[in-house]
Amino acid sequence: xxxxxxxxxxxxxVLRGLLAQQSGSIEQIATQIRAYQPRFxxxxxxxxxxxxxxYAKYLFEIQLSLPVSLAAPSVNTLYEAQPNTAGALVIGIxxxxxxADVRQVIADAKANGALTLAITNYDDSxxxxxxDHHINLCAGEEKSVAATKTYTTELTVIACLIQHIAxxxxxxxxxxxxxxxxxxxxxxxxxxxxxxxHFSYVERLAVIGRGxxxxxAFEISLKIKELCYIVGEQYSEADFRHGPIAIVSPRFPIIxxxxxxxxxxxMLDLLEQLxxxxxxxxxxxxxxxxLDQFEYSVALPQDVPEWLMPICAVIPxxxxxxxxxxxxxxxxxxxxxxxxxxxxx
Numbered sequence: 001x002x003x004x005x006x007x008x009x010x011x012x013x014v015l016r017g018l019l020a021q022q023s024g025s026i027e028q029i030a031t032q033i034r035a036y037q038p039r040f041x042x043x044x045x046x047x048x049x050x051x052x053x054x055y056a057k058y059l060f061e062i063q064l065s066l067p068v069s070l071a072a073p074s075v076n077t078l079y080e081a082q083p084n085t086a087g088a089l090v091i092g093i094x095x096x097x098x099x100a101d102v103r104q105v106i107a108d109a110k111a112n113g114a115l116t117l118a119i120t121n122y123d124d125s126x127x128x129x130x131x132d133h134h135i136n137l138c139a140g141e142e143k144s145v146a147a148t149k150t151y152t153t154e155l156t157v158i159a160c161l162i163q164h165i166a167x168x169x170x171x172x173x174x175x176x177x178x179x180x181x182x183x184x185x186x187x188x189x190x191x192x193x194x195x196x197x198h199f200s201y202v203e204r205l206a207v208i209g210r211g212x213x214x215x216x217a218f219e220i221s222l223k224i225k226e227l228c229y230i231v232g233e234q235y236s237e238a239d240f241r242h243g244p245i246a247i248v249s250p251r252f253p254i255i256x257x258x259x260x261x262x263x264x265x266x267m268l269d270l271l272e273q274l275x276x277x278x279x280x281x282x283x284x285x286x287x288x289x290x291l292d293q294f295e296y297s298v299a300l301p302q303d304v305p306e307w308l309m310p311i312c313a314v315i316p317x318x319x320x321x322x323x324x325x326x327x328x329x330x331x332x333x334x335x336x337x338x339x340x341x342x343x344x345x
Contacts, residue, residue, distance in 0.1 A: 004144035004227075004332045008318050012183040014149045015156055015311075018138040019176060023160060029117065029133045030164035036115045038089035044071035044105035048147040048222060049093040052154035054215035055310050056091070059162045063307070073101035076108050085114040092118045095142065095150040097125020106130050119157055121150055135161070144333050146226045148318050151219060152182065155311045171305075178311055184301040185312040189319035192298055196323040199280070202253050203230055206244070207317075209257040210237040210267065216257050216310045220317030226335050227325040237267050250278035255320070257313050258285040261306030284316050 041060050043053040050070070057068040075081050077100070090109035092102045097120035107130055110116045118131035121139050128134040137153040156178065163171040205224065209217030214236050221234035235244055248254070254274055258267045268290065274281055285291055286300040298316040300309065325332045
């Protein structure tokens, strides 16, 4: 078994361990954030962690009414500018905690009087040491170059933090069930092995999500690029209508994240247009009615709130990228040209 496969399957247990070990610490940090009363949030991240930041943007803005800016770290490093982050909560997210540019955003924000938080997998990492507060992902060593368990732990930390800030006990109770939901998502995702060979021809594709699962579209697309060397683009359902839909021709592959919730009706409308164009749609949904409409589909776990679904919906995307890479004959643990830790300045 590859490291990547082991780490994909480890996610339910890793998430259980994270919640057991870190909920108390996250609650204490949330108390400090409430006392600080931030006016807005800035999040600095790169790669997979940047996709976790997109998820955080939706949660902060929808559930706490706090506007979120996704930082451009080059502003702080290459251009040596310091945006005024006084009164902000500034968060740096990095699995390794090694990214120098993310760390610079945190250092500059701290100097401006902002409250700073690092989310990493290592307590002794430079980013963890530079922030006022740190939350450990508790994911254990991630040996595969392509991140899987550190992404779902990042999402879970973000969800836990925001619900503790909101003091939403019902939401926190529901969060405790997420490891079981992820286990169900894993079992459902295995079904794609039966038809993945039909997509071995793919050299380009699009991944479409919206709302909370806009982040999921980015992360699935990234995994496919990393492991399969495919030219893939990610879009919101709304943005895809504004021009990019022109790229669709018969057999053009599209992965659509279509769980029940605020975004479903609009996603179904787009999928009808894509079917009319004879696109090859791969649909991820928790609605059996939706799944029955498509030849290629993967069931998502039932009764998961929309705000928690990104932790589950990324799982079939991880499976898709892993299995497609194998079908193409690629080494899933050592993607060409990539290193586990990427340090940017």
